[in-house]
Amino acid sequence: MVKVAHVQLSSCCGCLVSLTDTYEKLLDVLGAIDLVYSQTLADVREVPDDVDIILLEGSVCLSDHHALETALACREKAKILVALGACAASGNITRFSRGGQMSKPVHDAFAPLTEVVKCDLAIPGCPPSPESIVAVITAALEGDMDYLEPYAELAKYGSEACGCDLIVKVINKSLCMGCGACAAACPTRAVTMECGRPAIDKEICIKCGACSVQCPRIRFPELIEKIE
Known part of the structure; x- marks a missing residue:
């Protein structure tokens, strides 16, 4: 057992x-x-x-x-x-x-x-x-x-992990495909989709990491090494 x-x-x-x-x-x-x-x-x-x-x-x-x-x-x-x-x-x-x-x-x-x-x-x-x-x-x-x-x-x-990851690791690298998974996962609605891209309200982001985990474009360091 x-x-x-x-x-x-x-x-x-x-x-x-x-x-x-x-x-x-x-x-x-x-x-x-x-x-x-x-x-x-x-x-x-x-x-x-x-x-x-x-x-x-x-x-x-x-x-x-x-x-x-x-x-x-x-x-x-x-x-x-x-x-x-x-x-x-x-x-x-x-x-x-x-x-x-x-x-x-x-x-x-x-x-x-x-x-x-x-x-x-x-x-x-x-x-x-x-x-x-x-x-x-x-x-x-x-x-x-x-x-x-x-x-x-x-x-x-x-x-x-927080909403800033989406900006640094995805949007700034032109990797976002506008799927909206991050906004759907956010428990405080700190992530909204504007013009097909996520916008982060830092005032209500609680750094839970839900958006980072749901984003199909974010890769943590070890996964990047495997891909490269």
Whole structure:
């Protein structure tokens, strides 16, 4: 039976809601998932050793020693560590957090999980869809590396992902084909299509990386090397 754990750091619980929405799908598709740890969904005090897949939600507060220890412990215990959601994958809106505010005045510096420990996969989205969570877990269990390659690349190079990527990596290089996938994926509607090209409203972009992952023209460094 496959052991899956869900761990939550600094986040809004949106990823947790998406995870709970996968219950029927996971049972139908996999049938053998054992949720061995979840702060909300399971009555277990500590993450067990030798977990097959750990879904870690949220960014890491660098001034919180417990958060750092949790991230490191999850890396040691997980065969596959997944950065679940935009906060863990790219930093998301926690990039804009400031210290000295109620109710967590000590939380003055955040970093995505992908910048703190080595992650095997990263699932973007704010929150990620239940379908994407099921698809990634299924592919991981089946060893479908072709399907998982974009998620693995995001875990390596996607910590700076935001709407600006579309301008720097696609529009400025005349690669945009006007498909609109970026605008459709944006959860805050910061990306709109104008004259067949995406326009980015930086005021409402939360750096979730959803547009970068959906764009068929963006290639992370390792993929570019393979193509060249």
